Amino acid sequence: MAAPSPSPTRVAAGVRPATRRTRVGSRAERLAPLVLVAPAVLVLVVLRLWPLLLGINFSFTGDGDRDGTAVGLDNYLTLFDDPLFRTALGNVGLLVLLLPVAVAIPGLLATFIYLKVPGHRLYRGVYFFPAVLSPVIVGAIFTLLLSYDGPLNTLLGGVGLGPVDWLGDPDVAIFAVVGVHVWATFGMALVVFLAGFATLDSSLLDAAKVDGASLPQTIRHVIVPGLSRTIQFVFVTTMIGMLTSMFGLLFVMTSGGPEGSTYLPEFYIWTQQGRMNRPALASAASTALFLIMLVVGLAQIALLRRAAGKED
């Protein structure tokens, strides 16, 4: 741009009559936006849209001997008969139940930071930090911390609490993994909440203060309605995160065990594809996961819309 001599195009544009330039340019110019989006569209069509259709199609064909032949709903029947997949679905139910907690924690913390608790300047940067670490790193670190003879149990032993087999007990392991996931990601939601607070009308808060509202009242009547859009966004993204970004943790911490108790759909898909060589069954699980996400996502939006409607 800051070339010392005028560029060739400038000279040409200056010398030639403008009409010719616009007419010659017009056809190429009309195509230009399409040329700009073409490479991106090509990548997305070939490597995202096409596999999506292919996968749905796969899910109605067979594995192994029956590779490529249509088998109707067989894969889906196998899927819902498989105790592992049922456990995975049960765990999805558990995640949905835990979701309000996973949203409330960062929401409350963001509220306190916004209200300037002592040290508030520091917390945002500290809390957000684990969110940028890979689930593999987080999982590896917590495998050490949570191992049976590891630091956490040593610490608990020090205050007289018996050792807990965090990752080896089928009743405990899924909570341990979800707990680590929440530890690693609450900073993400926190930052989103803080961005929401920045758009909040502070005069409403001042008014609440003048009226002598308590903190719970302020949260209920000022902050929640004012942030309804942010809360909706956090609910949906947290759910998506729980359903699609725990693979690294599961892979490193439990490999789906003990006794298959920590399976989630995404881990099931990977196992069927990568270890059992059953791509058609894996595709059926993929399609099921996609439907679950659609249903949960739409239901959340509907619920939250209604809740927000009541507040208004």
Place this chain on the structure above:
Amino acid sequence: MTGSRLTRWVVAVPMAALALATIYPLLFTTNVAMKTKRDYTLDRFSLTDSPRLDNLVKAWTSVGMSRYFLNSVVVVACSVALLLLLGSMAGFALGRLRFRGSSALFLGVLAALFVPFQVIMVPLARIMADSGLVDTYPGLVLAYVAQFLPFTIFLLASYYSTVPSEIVDAARIDGNTLYGVYWRIMLPIGAPALLSVGVLNALFCWNDVLISLLVMPSAEHRTLMVGVTSLRGQYSDDIPTFASGVLIAAVPVLVVYLFLQRQIADGVTAGSTKG
């Protein structure tokens, strides 16, 4: 409403404890990486009196972390460059220009944002295998570009939609073609957004394990995160070396976070307020 001094401290103490809990695991890992195996077995918590770098050196050289590290750097650099190029072209066109089909295309990109990788991974693996891209750098780079392009386009399109159209018009009057406007005006103007989305994409690619495991599985081509997962089995009786490998994989992220925390947060929160 912030209440009495007492309630402030009732809130402040748990928050400080949580901050400690956020930082401690990485400090613990760092300390373990500096210990000998014997030290670790005897006492997990104590600060080692003679911090040693042996384990780090061992993890870097003989365990293969340097190789994995290099693989990751190459793949991440290529992926981010390609993402920024394709993403800014499409983002400029979809965010700033009106043309036939532009809003339909933008909706398509938005829809792609909601298709998680797990849903397409099986057929994608087959497509990669059929086209000979499995276990190649271009294969993994393409997989990353396809995965993170919708997000990149979405962010850059919303950034470019805030650029006043007078800037485009003025550049056109100066005799620039649309390509010229893109290259000479939009790329430099977009620098802050490109930095933010570039850093985020670098983190996504660097941290990924599922896509890498699926597309580039062989030991020789392992990326760093896949390498870390393989360390766990190999060094289950040598925790300090294992911790060193984990540390090596975490340090670049730590450095990026220290310098570019604001850009990362900006990228994460974009879209949350527009809804």
